[in-house]
Amino acid sequence: MKIKIEIEEALEEDEVLIRCRRLTEEISAVQRAVSEAAGATQKFVFYKGNTEYYLMLDEILFFETDGSGISAHTRKDAYQIKYKLYELEDILPGFFMRVSKSTILNTNHIYSINRNLTASSVVAFMDTHKQVYVSRYYYKPLISKLEEKRLHR
Numbered sequence: 001m002k003i004k005i006e007i008e009e010a011l012e013e014d015e016v017l018i019r020c021r022r023l024t025e026e027i028s029a030v031q032r033a034v035s036e037a038a039g040a041t042q043k044f045v046f047y048k049g050n051t052e053y054y055l056m057l058d059e060i061l062f063f064e065t066d067g068s069g070i071s072a073h074t075r076k077d078a079y080q081i082k083y084k085l086y087e088l089e090d091i092l093p094g095f096f097m098r099v100s101k102s103t104i105l106n107t108n109h110i111y112s113i114n115r116n117l118t119a120s121s122v123v124a125f126m127d128t129h130k131q132v133y134v135s136r137y138y139y140k141p142l143i144s145k146l147e148e149k150r151l152h153r
Helices: 025-041 085-091 136-151
Strands: 043-048 051-056 062-066 069-073 078-081 096-100 103-106 110-114 121-125 131-134
Touching (some): 062 085, 085 096, 085 103, 096 131, 096 136, 103 131, 110 136, 131 136
Antiparallel strands (some): 043 051, 062 069, 062 103, 069 078, 110 121
């Protein structure tokens, strides 16, 4: 596989093009890696009161619905975002995953999962008291995604 970088200062936005004879697992892995790298540095607008915050997606532990809309949680704070959960599901990079009807989490920040066979499992994050519940329906897909990430590193 050849990798080539062309610098074009006239471009309005950076562009990554993958040219291949056929779509192989190796090409798909390259595409996923580029998408995740680009998504980690993507910034969204978050709100707290009358203030707008511009945070990188990789800082976000999880998104959840609450009484006033959608909250985005970092280790130390929570912000509002002007998207619906289903809209976020479509635009977030692949390292985010829905884990319940009301939560999407960043799989890069999972510290532990306390499995519960009869109810929701609990995901904990490093250096914070925050946690989320994973419904039984989403538990196996989450474990599969984590295993896939572990194998492709």
